[in-house]
Amino acid sequence: MGVMNVRRRLIPTAAAAGAVALGLMAVSACSSSSGAADKNGEGKLDVVASFYPMQYLAEEIGGEHVAVSTLTKPGVEPHDLELSPKQTAGLGEADFILYLKGLQPAVDEAVAQSGVKNTVDAAGLTHLEEHGTEVGHDEHAGDKHADEHAEEEGHDHAEAAGDPHIWLDPVKYSEVAKGVGKALEKADPDNAAAYKKNTDVLATKLDGLHTKFEKGLKNTDTRTFITTHAAFGYLAERYDLKQEGISGLDPDSEPSLSRMKDLQKIAKDDKVTTVFFETLVSDKTARTLAGDTGLKTDVLDPLEGITDKSKGDNYIEVMESNLAALEKALGAK
């Protein structure tokens, strides 16, 4: 027989008393009729997602067969999230964990120690690259790109782990979605057909989003955009744009005075119109830079969480708002 599981302890008292009264037979009948050991009381797979873009994948692909909870609460900036002891303990009871290694060190550590069999690292489902505050079409042309990857594979110290913001490129996000679909099929074979179908539906939506971005950003007055933190590196590469982040990959890092000076020059040289800020982090530096340079401000949402203030109710809607904001700022024709 399988290991004693949590569900057995959750049997309502009356039923448990009945089982005791009927002796061992009733207990074994109970455990054999309960199906796969990896389901909760409602027959759903308990999925824990680390933050919103993982939650969205789990909900879209898992559909009615999963119960999704998210470690990063709405409105909380996910970088460097700290977990409560309750969250850490609860993680061990998940049937399936979906996270993104390299974004939230506390989550990475808790997942590694959770003992949960079905853990999926989204970063392992696509290809990560190293990005700094500046990402653009110029510096990624030709050989340099190949060198970077060679270097990435050669060393594995933490700083070379790569830019985790893969979800902001619809093509990479779709790759991740397909990997998550396969992992769910494997973890819960009874519902494999549904997971496969839902994955196809989501991949089609993401393809459509990618086509909209491609068309919308094809012809613009400038290719450069300024963001609060450098979350849009993959998006910039995908659509041949140039991202200039005020701060780096982590929104907590403070921009230096020289970085602010550089940005003033870049804004002028590249005919930048807008400084973008985000919904979950302070807009102070963005507004300062915009004030100093006479530029407009607007929201470009890195989708690290969804709140009432988000320009859309889900990933696709917010990405469409992002596209509209980029088209406006870049002078799309």
Ligand SMILES: [Zn+2]
């Ligand atoms: Zn970020």
